[in-house]
Amino acid sequence: MAFFYQSGEEVQEGDRVMLHGQPAHVETVADPLTNPEDYFVKEHGGGVMIFEPKTFGRLFINEPQMYEDLDFVSRR
Numbered sequence: 001m002a003f004f005y006q007s008g009e010e011v012q013e014g015d016r017v018m019l020h021g022q023p024a025h026v027e028t029v030a031d032p033l034t035n036p037e038d039y040f041v042k043e044h045g046g047g048v049m050i051f052e053p054k055t056f057g058r059l060f061i062n063e064p065q066m067y068e069d070l071d072f073v074s075r076r
Helices: 038-046
Strands: 014-019 022-028 047-052 055-063 070-074
Touching: 014 047, 022 038, 038 047
Parallel strands: none
Antiparallel strands: 014 022, 014 070, 022 047, 047 055
16 A cells, blocks of 8 residues: 555655745654554554654655645655
8 A cells, every 4th residue: 555645646655845944854654565564554544754853843644645734745
């Protein structure tokens, strides 16, 4: 199960993103198909962990394609 941004790119660990206008990056992708024993998969059904140190800290998003304030910027 892949997760996508609203713009259509697939979410990958290490992606640089903007979260509510603040620079952030994708810390973890909890994919139910590749890691069914992951804590976030068991508790929330999968999603992505975003790290934004200035305001939010860490934010887990179940459906990034539906999250309007998450924008893909670049990939390493």
